[in-house]
Amino acid sequence: MKSFLRSLVYCASLLLSDVLATYHLSAGDPHLSAAQSYAQTRNNGRPPPRTLNPAKTDSQCRSRPLDLVFIIDSSRSVRPGEFEKVKTFLAHMVDTLDVGAEGTRVAVVNYASTVKIEFLLKDHFNKPDMKKAISRIEPLAAGTMTGLAIKSAMNEAFTELSGARPRSKNISKVAIIVTDGRPQDQVEEVSAAARASGIEIYAVGVDRADMRSLQQMASIPLDDHVFYVETYGVIEKLTSKFRETLCGLDPCASGHDCEHICINSNVSYYCKCRTGYILNPDKKTCSLKPVKVEVVEDPCKCEARLAFQKQAQAAIQQLTAKHILSVVSGGMRFIINSLCNTFH
Structure with a gap:
């Protein structure tokens, strides 16, 4: 009986707390109650949404590794103060890259x-040494032989002897050309040869730069590979544009079909699941990890409730039976006493 009463009190307390909680929520704002219920129904069983960390997005570029060569114009038309702006642009670009022997390698052609x-x-395989080397660059202050610079980069800077990774590693080769004038030599043919060798070319024009020459140098599509700024004073604004472009080489950033987490693996990617999930055989989707469930008998839950009801009925029947037996026993004693009095 004590066990039965404790269970009854326990169920009543749970029911009362649920009623009070429901009343508290809906009394404040019935619309809020409905909205929260809908949101909970929608999100039930779903993993938490992915979130971006703005600080990491702004300061790091987790692109796949690159062999990156900057080709910078330091001809007479580029004033000393403007050339310092170019060097600042290069230093900021280095800051955004994932620099290292196994990451992005950088060279500069002046x-x-x-x-x-x-x-x-x-x-240089670390940013501090690379930025010191950039700070020591001096302008050459003469003509504008852009075609010759592209040819030198292709034949000298992008070779394995100079640190470029072998073709078998499938590392992207990228050249970024910065110029403010019209080339004094031919660029179309040598640029085509560089692109055919596997070098992706971005052309940045400043101030008086010749747009047609920029288009002849750059890779296709031109809208993604040709940039123009009015002065060297604003060239640093291109840093964020190149960060977006070069980080777009990241397979996970450019598009993937992982349900939960995409992990870069150099030129490709693989999928992982969040904690509590396992990767399905398709290697893309995730399912909840099976867990060992221990069934605890609770008089207010499903099957346990039926058992509780049976226990209650049995207790009532037992009480009823005892009551009837008590009445019958009392009646028998009354009859026997009456008979005994009669005979005496």
Whole structure:
């Protein structure tokens, strides 16, 4: 009986708390109650939504590795202060890249009427050393031999001897050309040869740059590979544009079919699941990880409730039976006593 009463009190307390909670929510705002119920129904069983960290997005580029060569114009038309702006642009670009021997390697080709390779892809594998090397670059201050610079980059900077990864590793080769003038030599043919060798070319024009020459140098589609700024003073604004473009080489960023988490694996990607889920045989979708469930008898839950009801009925029947037996026993004692009095 004590067990029965404790269970009865327990069920009543649970029911009362549910009623009070429901009343509290709906009394404040009935629309809120309905909205929350709908949201809970929609999100039931779904993993939490993915979120972006703005700080990481702004400061790091988790692209797949690149062999990246900057080809910068330091001809007479580029004033010393403007050339410093170009160097600042290069330093900011380095900050956004995932630099390293196994990550993105960077080289700089400086040109005017002559070409000078400031440092090669194999020279610096960390950002501080790379930025120091950039700060030491001096302008050459002569003509604008852009075609010669592209040819030198293709034949000298993008070679395995200079630090470029072998073709078998499938590492993207990218050249970014920055110029403010019209080339004094031919660029169309040498640019076509560079692109045919597997080099993707971006052309950045500043101020008086010749748009037709930029288009002859750049890869297709031109809308994605030709940029123009009015002055060197605003060239740094292109940093975010290139970060978006180069990070777009990330297979996970450019599009994937993983249900939960996409992981880069150099030139490809693979899928993972969040905690509590397992990867399905298709290697893309996830299912809840099977868990061992221990059934606890609760008088207010499903089958346990039926058992509770049976227990209650049995207790009532037992009480009834005891009552009847008590009445019958009392009646028998009354009859026997009456008979005994009669005979006496």
